[in-house]
Amino acid sequence: MKVLKFGGTSVGSVENMSHVKNIINDGQKKIVVLSAMSGTTNQLVSIAQDIADEKSDEALNKISKLNESYLLTVDSLLQDSTLNHSVKEYVSSVFDFLKGCAKKDFSQALENQIVAQGELLSTYMFNSYLNQEGIASALLPALDFMRIDENKEPNIEFIKENIGAVLKENAGAEIYITQGFICLDDNDEVSNLQRGGSDFTATIIGAAVLAEEVQIWTDISGMHNNDPRYVENTNPISNLSFDEAAELAYFGAKILHPLSIRPAKLADIPVRLKNTMEPAAEGTLI
Numbered sequence: 534m535k536v537l538k539f540g541g542t543s544v545g546s547v548e549n550m551s552h553v554k555n556i557i558n559d560g561q562k563k564i565v566v567l568s569a570m571s572g573t574t575n576q577l578v579s580i581a582q583d584i585a586d587e588k589s590d591e592a593l594n595k596i597s598k599l600n601e602s603y604l605l606t607v608d609s610l611l612q613d614s615t616l617n618h619s620v621k622e623y624v625s626s627v628f629d630f631l632k633g634c635a636k637k638d639f640s641q642a643l644e645n646q647i648v649a650q651g652e653l654l655s656t657y658m659f660n661s662y663l664n665q666e667g668i669a670s671a672l673l674p675a676l677d678f679m680r681i682d683e684n685k686e687p688n689i690e691f692i693k694e695n696i697g698a699v700l701k702e703n704a705g706a707e708i709y710i711t712q713g714f715i716c717l718d719d720n721d722e723v724s725n726l727q728r729g730g731s732d733f734t735a736t737i738i739g740a741a742v743l744a745e746e747v748q749i750w751t752d753i754s755g756m757h758n759n760d761p762r763y764v765e766n767t768n769p770i771s772n773l774s775f776d777e778a779a780e781l782a783y784f785g786a787k788i789l790h791p792l793s794i795r796p797a798k799l800a801d802i803p804v805r806l807k808n809t810m811e812p813a814a815e816g817t818l819i
């Protein structure tokens with residue numbers, strides 16, 4: 534089985550979600566890890582900051598704006614009225630929860646709960662979209678199996694056992710959708726794998742299920758020979774070793790979370806970097 538992770542831009546608009554649907558709908562069973570829609574986690578972090586600064590009106594304002602934009606997205610994504618209705622109900626429950634958070638005292642645990650909502654929203658919406666399109670997909674709640682230990686390291690034994698169980702429960706599905714980034718900590722509290730951590734989720738899951746390959750889909754065709762944000766005419770590199778990729782990621786190559794190489798290296802699982810907007814491009818194989 535392959536594990537495919539799609540970043541915020543890939544699920545950042547209805548159009549891009551339809552590209553993702555076309556990429557994953559190839560008749561092969563797979564696990565799909567999603568980030569939050571682009572911009573959402575930043576908004577959630579800023580809402581949490583407002584709460585920390587005791588500016589609950591500003592937090593509520595941002596929550597309402599974000600809520601409106603999600604309702605618009607649901608309307609353009611889901612024409613099926615039953616699904617449209619049920620997803621709107623879910624979206625409302627998330628935003629009611631956030632509104633409740635705006636009235637609470639700030640704590641790290643509260644911030645972790647707030648920033649987790651982005652991935653919960655994107656996966657719920659995308660799974661319903663796949664169902665609307667007649668694709669047999671199932672939503673696997675990451676909080677049922679992703680866990681970090683007291684050193685904030687993935688608890689691989691727990692993850693293996695529990696993802697195995699949820700996959701078995703949903704054996705009839707063709708495509709499994711799950712949240713990147715979020716997890717439980719050793720006290721069963723909602724936590725996360727740090728910003729950009731969805732890549733890490735994907736390689737941890739890859740190692741836990743001994744995937745044949747992990748694919749990281751972003752908006753650039755693989756790792757380049759120089760930083761395309763600053764240098765013109767850069768080219769994608771077709772092959773990299775785990776150590777080379779880890780070094781580039783560590784020194785700031787934004788395409789991959791630096792910690793995400795380790796689980797793949799330990800379990801010897803190839804990682805392929807691909808571009809959602811240009812799926813035919815070769816990308817980079819690590």
Ligand code: ASP
Pocket residue numbers: 540541568569574575651713714727728729730731732
């Ligand atoms: N949504 C989280 C972030 O923006 C995790 C991720 O996208 O990988 O950092």
